[in-house]
Structure formats: structure tokens, C-alpha cells
Amino acid sequence: MEGLDLDSLLFGASFVFFLLGGFGAIAASRNPRIANFVAHSGAFLGGLAGAFAAIRVLLHQNTISISAWHVVSDVAFTFRVDSLSAFFLLVLSVLSVAVSLYSTGYVTEYYGKKNVGLLGAGFNLFLLSMVAVVTVDNGFSFLLAWELMSLVSFFLVMLEHEKPEVRKAGFVYVVMTHFGTVFLILSFLTLFFFAGSFEFTAFQQVSPQLSASLKNLIFLMALIGFGTKAGMIPLHIWLPRAHPAAPSHVSALMSAVMIKTAIYGLLRISFDFLGGGPAWWGAVVLCFGVISALVGILYGVAENDMKRFLAYSSAENMGIIFMGIGTSMLFYAYHHSVLGALALTAALYHVMNHAIFKGLLFMGAGAVLYATHTKNVNQLGGLIRRMPWTAGLFLIGGIALSALPPFNGFISEWATFQSLLHLAFDMENSSWKMIGGLSVAALGLTGAFVAGGIVKHFGTAFLAMPRTKNAEEAREVPVPMRLGMIILASGSLVLGIWPGIALRVTEDIVAGYFDTKITGNVIFYVPFAGLTGEALSLGAVLLAFLALLLLSLVFLRIWVGKSRNQIDETWNCGGPLQPSMEYTGTSYSHPVLMIFKWLYRPRRQVQVRGEYVYYPKRIHHRLQVHSVIESNLYRPLVHIAVFLSQRVRSIQSGNLQSYLAYMIATLILLLLWVR
Amino acid sequence: MSGQIGWTIGWTSLQVVTLLLVAPLIQGTIKKIKARLQNRIGPSVLQPYYDLMKYMKKDAVVSGHASWLTVATPYIVFIAILTAGLLVPTFMANTPLGFVGDMILIVYLFGLARFFTALTALDAGSSFGGMGSSREMALSAIAEPALLLAAFAVFLSGGTTKLHQLIQVLATHGWNWIEPSYVLAFLAMFIVVIAETGRIPVDNPDTHLELTMIHEGMLLEYSGRYLGLMMWAAQIKQLLILSLFINLFFPWGIAVDWNVSGIFLSFLLYLIKLVGLGIGLAFIETLYAKIRIFIVPKLLVSSMILSLLAILVRVVE
Numbered sequence A: 001m002e003g004l005d006l007d008s009l010l011f012g013a014s015f016v017f018f019l020l021g022g023f024g025a026i027a028a029s030r031n032p033r034i035a036n037f038v039a040h041s042g043a044f045l046g047g048l049a050g051a052f053a054a055i056r057v058l059l060h061q062n063t064i065s066i067s068a069w070h071v072v073s074d075v076a077f078t079f080r081v082d083s084l085s086a087f088f089l090l091v092l093s094v095l096s097v098a099v100s101l102y103s104t105g106y107v108t109e110y111y112g113k114k115n116v117g118l119l120g121a122g123f124n125l126f127l128l129s130m131v132a133v134v135t136v137d138n139g140f141s142f143l144l145a146w147e148l149m150s151l152v153s154f155f156l157v158m159l160e161h162e163k164p165e166v167r168k169a170g171f172v173y174v175v176m177t178h179f180g181t182v183f184l185i186l187s188f189l190t191l192f193f194f195a196g197s198f199e200f201t202a203f204q205q206v207s208p209q210l211s212a213s214l215k216n217l218i219f220l221m222a223l224i225g226f227g228t229k230a231g232m233i234p235l236h237i238w239l240p241r242a243h244p245a246a247p248s249h250v251s252a253l254m255s256a257v258m259i260k261t262a263i264y265g266l267l268r269i270s271f272d273f274l275g276g277g278p279a280w281w282g283a284v285v286l287c288f289g290v291i292s293a294l295v296g297i298l299y300g301v302a303e304n305d306m307k308r309f310l311a312y313s314s315a316e317n318m319g320i321i322f323m324g325i326g327t328s329m330l331f332y333a334y335h336h337s338v339l340g341a342l343a344l345t346a347a348l349y350h351v352m353n354h355a356i357f358k359g360l361l362f363m364g365a366g367a368v369l370y371a372t373h374t375k376n377v378n379q380l381g382g383l384i385r386r387m388p389w390t391a392g393l394f395l396i397g398g399i400a401l402s403a404l405p406p407f408n409g410f411i412s413e414w415a416t417f418q419s420l421l422h423l424a425f426d427m428e429n430s431s432w433k434m435i436g437g438l439s440v441a442a443l444g445l446t447g448a449f450v451a452g453g454i455v456k457h458f459g460t461a462f463l464a465m466p467r468t469k470n471a472e473e474a475r476e477v478p479v480p481m482r483l484g485m486i487i488l489a490s491g492s493l494v495l496g497i498w499p500g501i502a503l504r505v506t507e508d509i510v511a512g513y514f515d516t517k518i519t520g521n522v523i524f525y526v527p528f529a530g531l532t533g534e535a536l537s538l539g540a541v542l543l544a545f546l547a548l549l550l551l552s553l554v555f556l557r558i559w560v561g562k563s564r565n566q567i568d569e570t571w572n573c574g575g576p577l578q579p580s581m582e583y584t585g586t587s588y589s590h591p592v593l594m595i596f597k598w599l600y601r602p603r604r605q606v607q608v609r610g611e612y613v614y615y616p617k618r619i620h621h622r623l624q625v626h627s628v629i630e631s632n633l634y635r636p637l638v639h640i641a642v643f644l645s646q647r648v649r650s651i652q653s654g655n656l657q658s659y660l661a662y663m664i665a666t667l668i669l670l671l672l673w674v675r
Numbered sequence B: 001m002s003g004q005i006g007w008t009i010g011w012t013s014l015q016v017v018t019l020l021l022v023a024p025l026i027q028g029t030i031k032k033i034k035a036r037l038q039n040r041i042g043p044s045v046l047q048p049y050y051d052l053m054k055y056m057k058k059d060a061v062v063s064g065h066a067s068w069l070t071v072a073t074p075y076i077v078f079i080a081i082l083t084a085g086l087l088v089p090t091f092m093a094n095t096p097l098g099f100v101g102d103m104i105l106i107v108y109l110f111g112l113a114r115f116f117t118a119l120t121a122l123d124a125g126s127s128f129g130g131m132g133s134s135r136e137m138a139l140s141a142i143a144e145p146a147l148l149l150a151a152f153a154v155f156l157s158g159g160t161t162k163l164h165q166l167i168q169v170l171a172t173h174g175w176n177w178i179e180p181s182y183v184l185a186f187l188a189m190f191i192v193v194i195a196e197t198g199r200i201p202v203d204n205p206d207t208h209l210e211l212t213m214i215h216e217g218m219l220l221e222y223s224g225r226y227l228g229l230m231m232w233a234a235q236i237k238q239l240l241i242l243s244l245f246i247n248l249f250f251p252w253g254i255a256v257d258w259n260v261s262g263i264f265l266s267f268l269l270y271l272i273k274l275v276g277l278g279i280g281l282a283f284i285e286t287l288y289a290k291i292r293i294f295i296v297p298k299l300l301v302s303s304m305i306l307s308l309l310a311i312l313v314r315v316v317e
Helices: A006-027 A032-060 A083-110 A116-135 A139-160 A164-195 A200-209 A212-230 A239-245 A248-258 A260-273 A279-301 A306-333 A337-372 A388-401 A408-426 A430-462 A479-497 A499-514 A538-560 A590-595 A628-649 A656-674 B002-037 B047-057 B068-085 B103-121 B127-155 B163-173 B180-196 B215-219 B224-249 B260-287 B293-316
Strands: A064-070 A076-081 A565-568 A603-609 A618-624 B060-063
Touching: A006 A032, A006 A064, A006 A076, A006 A116, A032 A076, A032 A083, A032 A116, A032 A499, A076 A083, A076 A116, A076 A139, A083 A116, A083 A248, A083 A260, A083 A337, A083 A479, A083 A499, A116 A139, A116 A248, A116 A260, A139 A164, A139 A239, A139 A248, A139 A260, A164 A200, A164 A212, A164 A239, A164 A260, A200 A260, A212 A260, A212 A279, A212 A306, A239 A248, A239 A306, A248 A260, A248 A306, A248 A337, A260 A306, A260 A337, A279 A306, A279 A430, A306 A337, A306 A408, A306 A430, A337 A388, A337 A408, A337 A479, A337 A499, A388 A408, A388 A430, A388 A479, A408 A430, A408 A479, A408 A499, A408 B103, A408 B127, A430 B103, A430 B127, A430 B293, A479 A499, A479 A538, A538 B047, A538 B068, A590 B127, A590 B293, B002 B047, B002 B068, B002 B224, B002 B260, B047 B224, B060 B068, B060 B224, B068 B103, B068 B224, B103 B127, B103 B215, B103 B224, B127 B163, B127 B180, B127 B215, B127 B224, B127 B293, B163 B224, B180 B224, B180 B260, B180 B293, B215 B224, B224 B260
Parallel strands: A565 B060
Antiparallel strands: A064 A076, A603 A618
């Protein structure tokens, strides 16, 4: 340890808490109650310490550097928390506080079924590895932490491995995450090859000397590697499988934080190491963002599994973040520093916002799962009466996800809109202007679909009458689970009304790359400095809203008096209403399925049982959505891989003599080569 | 400072009262013109006012299956639309809340109202509500970007999303019919106006209990004051969309500064323009039949393509 100042102490303390929580949980694994308490209080305290350290770094504009452990000269575990690291550390820590509170309730589900001690240890180790990913200062340890993060999350995904679909999800996840890691290793090794060291500072120093084509290569490999982790379409296939398969508190972390480490990595490599690039880098990132956002949400809307919908929506939100980053890279290449700063602020803001509301929504879906044991919305209904807290908090998350005012999603989407529009307004080149206009349309389309998806999922799960016994017997979740959600829901409102708070956190990072501060008054008003007149304040709008509401209530009261309600049945053309008559999730998304037939290629089977077609006893309806990406991109790849492995298998005879012969042949070839 | 606040409050109440009072009038005018075009006498122009008053005074019947959302939604929708109204220029280029919001916020406030309407349609468990809700969300997903794009095709000339700044630019530069990008944007926006106001050929505002309806389907469970608020909100939203259209494409004579005679003239012009646009809509409603629901996206996509063409033409210039 170099200096024992408060920042380093806090940062170190978060490590210690996570480790204590993890080991303590294993030690106490005989008693699930104690293991649960130890593991999650470790994660809670670790998160608190990490959050304080990050806030101190961001407000005082200093950096923490700790060299913990030198293995050999190049392989060192050195930590350096600058503003970019601190920002991601803050997001991670806040989420770990909320999620660990929630987990103390959620994990009780697993008492007696799973080893809670191991689960708690995995939870802490997962957090620890993510802290390491965003704070290490060395390429080698970055890759180690990255791999640790992937593996620990893989084991957490596989917790319920007795279910075949979980095993399948885990398999796809482990293959895809290593596919991405290969590209990251190649990218870092290329940098190492020229820098002669794994230190991040060495990477920064060597990059000006690299040729343009080499930089392009490093950037593209990093984009594929990090894009896989971010769930960028078409590299997303693991995401809608792994997130729903994992226990809900883990999927909240995976979706809220883990995929954000990819954003961290991409920003580190493209801005810090390579010092920005040509405009087409930005255009590539922007295009991938647009595709991820649109295709992601279109697939999401068709889902009836709450957690799968949320997972697809994560791919969509990562798309929006990529759009912001791509736009800022474009502006960077053209030296439009104010606009670039705005776009990067939008992307970082959305990183924070998405972490908050997606964490909240995954916890909400987890609460539904906890109470009803199903994620399929078609089997739910009427939960708003039995689970009012969960319903209200899920609704807040849903409004934020749909980017509707006054919650935080709106602000970052507004800023992204502004950046894309300024691509159209202020660029000299007409093709960029066109791309700006198209992206605006894509972002608008995305936002509207998200709202549709939320209405579908909230409406079918929480409103109307329960469709199954499980939904009928649901009870509100325990207080710690509610508390975890309340923290994030209030964060969502605060960041919507006072964006200035968030801008305090992002302004240093942005100033570091663009020499312009995008800042705002903390209390009321966000005049996104630099863009004359582009001001926005949801606080003022909310105030106007409340004033108008109060006035109209008073006015109605005076004019017509108290409202008199009569409770009666829902009108149903004269007959009694049965739960089976309600609109289901499947029927809800049917118009969208029909409009976008070319994308979904829906297959529909209807079997009518009964004597007459017009008076059926039972109708069996089955609707399958067909993923074009999987059948046209992944299936051929899998076929090729299987084909190649079969060819390779022919040398695998199981015969000892032939293996010895291979060895001798290899040895001879090697000797010939080194001669 | 206190003078400033008093002035803002006065200006805000003027805008709010205008919206509240003009919206039913426009609805009544369109209906009357439509009736006359169809050789009917039609109800009085003031009929929407009588309807609203009647709804407000009646008792409400609320479904026993419904939750608190059913009661809260009419207020949320009404106020969200009214708040959006503080951002839309009517007879003044300036707007009371213009300094803190822009076009994107307007579209998203409409989105908020639609979100709650569609959500509550599912609340009572009736299939009609679900049907209206699912159709509304599917179509609005395409109508919303179409509206944004059509507006942005015009916004390109101002380089800002602030309506009051843009309209000042448009009002001072005058209207240029020759410019092809404006004509394209005009056509695109006109399609969106029809879709967003829920009129034939996209939706039929006059039907009840038909499977062709969209917006009305979501309101079936509402009665009494709640229905009144929802109807009024829909009328105000229609007025706002028409005002946007008028001020983006025909900003002639709009008052830019505070000058009593100018404002009076501007207000008269605004009413005349609204009635003119209403006549146009009534003609279209009479001439066309409602189209099939799955054809509507094609209509909206053609609006989007027109907007993109407008942007392209604008960019190449």
C-alpha cells in the first residue's frame, strides 16, 4: 500500500468486506440463515464502502492507486481508480447495496434446496471480480478479473442446473463469453506486443506510434469482445437465455452491472488507449447500437417470460448506450467537442439509469417469481391487489424503462436524442446528417415498443383477475426485498428530477476526453452547458403537473362535488367474466407480430376440439416466434463447428501407439522448425 | 421577481383556459361540418360542452375487478396532456413552460398519457379493453417516431428542438411553398395528424362496441367523471396536435411579442386556421372509409418515408 488515505482505505475496505462475506458464507454454509446474513451483509457493507470511495474520487477529482501484489514484473495486481473507474465503481456499489438487501429475502427460497453458503460466496466473488474489472491497472490482471467475472457468473447461472433449460443456457453462455474473451485477449496481446508491458500507462504511451490499420484492428477486436459481453446484436444470443436462468438477484446484477463492464472496457480502449479514432469507428458503434436497440426490443415484445423480456430489453438499452458512444466518437473525430461531450454524457447517464431501473425491474420480476413460482405472465394476473408494493415499484421501473417523464430514463434518452439530432443539425457531411435522422427514427420506434412491452407485462401480470391458483395465492414479498426495490425506485425518481446530481458524477470523465464540462445546477434546472437554449427540467414540469392536478381536483370538487363511485362488475356483453376471457400476453403482442411478420416469421397452430368448429370445447393455440439471427447465422456456424470437430475426431482413435506417434511427429517438426 | 412569477402564472392560466375551452369547440365544429357534408343536420357545435358537463356530474360505475389505477388514470392522463399543452405554442410563439422543455418532451408526455390509458384498459379484465390497448400500443409504436420525424424534418431549418425558437424562425422567414422539403414534411405530418387524433381512416372516433375501434375500446369501462376527463383529454390532445401542425406549417401572423392588438389578431387567425384544418379533416372523414388495422402501419411508414425524404432533400440542399 502506498498511501493510507481515506479513499484507499474505503476502497480496500470494500474488498475486505466482499472477501469476508464470501468466506464467512462458506464457513457458515451449514446454517443457511447465518450464511445468508453473513454473505449479504458483507456485500452490503462492501457496496457502501465502495460507493463512498467512488463518490470521494469523483467529487475531489483525485485518483486512488494501490499496488497490492506483484507476481512478476509484468503481472501485477495494481489498482488505479480514476474518474472513469470510479463512475463504474459507483454504479456497481449502489447496485450491490440495493441487491444485497433484496437478496436476504430472496435467498430464503433456496433454504434446504441449495447450498446458500456457496451461493452467497459466489455472489460476493461476483461483485469482487466486477470491482476488479473496473479498477485494475494492468492488461493481464484485467483479463484475469474478466475471466473470473465470467466464470463466477456462469456458476451462478447454473445454480438450478437440474433444469435442462438452465443447463442449455449455461452452455450457450460459457461458449459465447469465451468467444468474446478470445477477441479481448487478442486485442490486449496486440497492445502488449507493441508496448512491451501490460501496464495501462504503457498502452497509452505506445498508441500514438501505432499505425492506423493496427489501431483499427485493435478497436474492432475490442468491439467484438466487449460487444459480446454487452449483448450487442447479433452477439446477444446468450443474454436472453442466461439472464432468466440465473436466480433473480444475480440476474439483476448481471443485467444492471456486468454487461456495463463492457462499456467501461470499450471506453478505456477506444478513448484512453487509442485516443479516439476515425469517424467510421463511431459510425460502426452507432449502427450496432441502432440494430441492437431495435431488434432487441422487437424480440422482447414477443416474449411472455418476464425475465426474458427484461433481458432482451437490456440488449436494447445497451444499444441506446452504444448509440451515445458512437455519436460521441463521431463528434470526437470531427472535433465537435461540446456535442461529443453531450453524447458521451448521454451514454454514461444511460449506463447509470439502466443499471438503476433494470436492477429494479429484475428484482420486481424476482419478487413475482418468489411469490408465484412462475415467470410466464400468461399464468399470472391480478397481482396488484395481493402485492401492492411490488406492483407499484415495478410500475415505476417500467415507466423509467419506457423513458417516460418524470423518471430517469427520459433524461438520458432525451440527451441521446439531442446528440443524434445535432448529428443531423450540425454536421458538415450530408451522409452523417442522414444517419442522424435515421437514428432518431430508430430511437423513437424503440421507445414506443418498450412502452408497449411494459404495458403488456405489467398489465397481464398485475392487473385484472388471476388466471391460475399460483397467482391467486400470491402474497406480498418480505420487507428486505421491498427495501431493495425502494432504494432503486427512489434513485430513479431523483435522477429524473435532479439530473444535475448525475452530471456531477459524469462531468470529470467527459471533461477528460473533450475539455468541455457538461454540467448542471444540482437542484432544479439542467441547462446542458454549451448548447444554447437546449434546456430541460423535469422538476419544473413535475411542479406544473402537480399544480395543475391540485387545481383541477379543487375545481372539480367545487363545481360538481365529491366523486361518487359505484362498484359493479366488468361489462362483458351480458355474461359473467371469466379469467380465461382476459387478454393474455400472447394476444397482446399479436398485432406487433403481424405487423413485423417478416422479422418474427411466426408459426401458428390452432387445434379445435369439440363436435362443432363453431362451438369448440377446447382450443389449443400455439404460437412460435422464429429467430432469424439464430437460424441464419448461428445454426450454420454450429454446423460448421460440428463438421470440423468430426473431422478432427478421426485422429482421436483411442489407441496409445498412435498418440505416441503424434508426439514423435510433433517433436520432429518442432526440432526441424527451431533448427 | 414577484412580478415575474405573477406574470408567468397569468400567462399559464391563459394558455390552460384556452386549451380547455377551445378543444371541445373544435371537436364540435368538425362533427358539425362532417354532418353537413353527409346531408345531416348534426348536433350543435356546442354539443361536446354539454356532453362533458353531463359526464362530469354523473355518478361513475367502477368495475369490482379494477384496481386504483382505474381511478388514478383519468387524472394522470388529463393532467399529462394539459402539461404538454404548456409546451405547445397556440396563438403565441412563446409557451409558458418552453424554457424547460421541447418537442421531445411533448411527445413523451403524450406517451405517458397513452401508457396509462393502455395500462388501465387491461385493469378491468375485459377483452375489449385488451384489444384496444394492444392495438393502440402497436400502432402508436409506429405513429410516435413518425410524429417525431415529421417534426424534425421542419426542425432542421431551426437547428433546435425548442418550439418557440423554431416558430419564431419560421414566422420571420415566412412560408416558402416552393421548398420541396417542406411539402414532403407537410404531407408526412398530415398523415400523422390523422393517426394521432384518432380519425378515419385510421380510427373511428364515433363508434362504440365495434371491433374496429382503437381508442374507444380502451375507454369502455369508464363512466361518469372519469369518462368525462378522458374525453376532454382526447379533445385537448387533438387540439394540441392540430396546433403543432398549424404552427409548424402555417405560422403566419402568430404573435411573437406581447402586444395586445397583435395577440388579438393572432388569436383570431389561430381559430380560423383551426376551423380550416377541421374542415379538411371532416372532408377526409367523409371521403374515405376506415382502413383495415394492418394497413395502418403501411400508411404510417409511408409518412416516415416522406419525412426521411424531406430530411434528405433538406440535407442535400
